[in-house]
Amino acid sequence: MKKLNIYFTAGVPNLNDTGKIAKLIQDSGADMMEIGIPYSDPVADGSVIQDAHTLALKNGMSIKKLFDQLLEVKESVTIPKILMGYFNPVLQFGFENFCQKCAEVGVSGLIIPDLPPIEFETKYGKILKKYNLNFTFLVTPETSEERIKYLDSLSSGFLYAVSSSSTTGKENVVLKNEDYLNRLASLNLKNPVFIGFGIKNKADFENVTEKAQGGIIGTAFVKILLENEDWETKGKVFIEGIK
Template sequence: MNRIKQLFQEKTNNILNVYFTAGFPKIDDTTVILKALQDGGADLVEIGMPYSDPVADGETIQQSNQIALDNGMTVKLLFEQLSGIREAGITVPILLMGYVNPVIQFGVENFCQKCQEVGVDGLILPDMPASVYEEEYKATFDKYGILNTFLITPQTSEERIKHIDSISDGFIYMVSSASTTGAKSSISTDQEAYFARVNAMNLKNPRLIGFGISDNQTFKKASSQAAGAIIGSAFIKLIGQSTDLAGDIKAFVSSVKNG
């Protein structure tokens, strides 16, 4: 069974998904960060494929993308870095997140095949329309056992949310607001109304809340409204300043989950 599906079958709440940009802060940090996240207790890991124009991301993640690209990170190199991680004891489910253009340039079938080879479980491609996925790529994703995760926002219609739910198999990425990514200190009443509205739809897929999750308080609040949450910018800031990656990452994950 796909590791993401297995995770959500075994655990229904307080799921922590942590995002980092491949090639940041240094080009060869990928496996060090992965292992430290797993050791620290992250339930799911999202690895960003750096892109020159990450339009959905806030300043922190944009800067990490630029540094990673300047360091020389590419999709091909990322697959090389991930080769052998499963044999080396990394068991945590892994998603690759990025923009669809580099995937198309790599070749969608080649990309999915490489994901299967190295043990990547799913993809998040925010700028890929659901209709394009269904018509052109779903069969290929299914062939290689790769789950595709869609994003919904407070502006997404009920009809579209239900359609996304029907073509998804894993979880739905619930963007907490219409803004770009970035750590925030609290969750607003408007956001709570949106969470309640989506919860009332009785979707078949669990949701993880992203954008604005930064610490134990926001993680607990999000986990009360969904299966868990996604942390990106706060983690990128931490590793960008870290002098002890493994130790700092384990301490960060523990503080988010346990306070």
């Protein structure tokens, strides 16, 4: 069974919706979730998720607030919860302090796209291990096989394979990059491979997970949160429709 991972930005549409959204994702049949930590300069993200970051910050979302919200749903939301964010706010919070809080509130792993692998190896990896947190690196179609293997060796939980070299949510993303997906499948990686960026529906999900173990949907779900007053019904129907 292929795994479905749903991303949302914490703090949208309203500041205190985090727990409600996390429950919705779980109850609609997703296997795990990524929760985005809002940041003022989300460079890897397309306009939809950038708008979500802007709104979340305007709503007053902070790392501390997010930890409080996650603690409230620690017992009721039991599928894996992964925090995704940029390195700067995590560093400002204090890296070890951040990891300790993650462990306390039931977070199982982190994705910090701009944390350099060498820094992870020499400094931060052991802190993550201390708090039993997985860490996921990203690879793209341009990443060499040698580097894919290296990043896979550092990662735990899963390896995040970006479907194309663009920002999130691009309309013209080449989802079925046969060579790339075949290459990933042939490398005998230690982690399951999850494909992300550009998956909008069931057909996309089935397409990219033919040779991968899972898919990550972000922009299409965040769009529902931002654009629909009745996002709870629409979000549920959307996730159930993928699975």
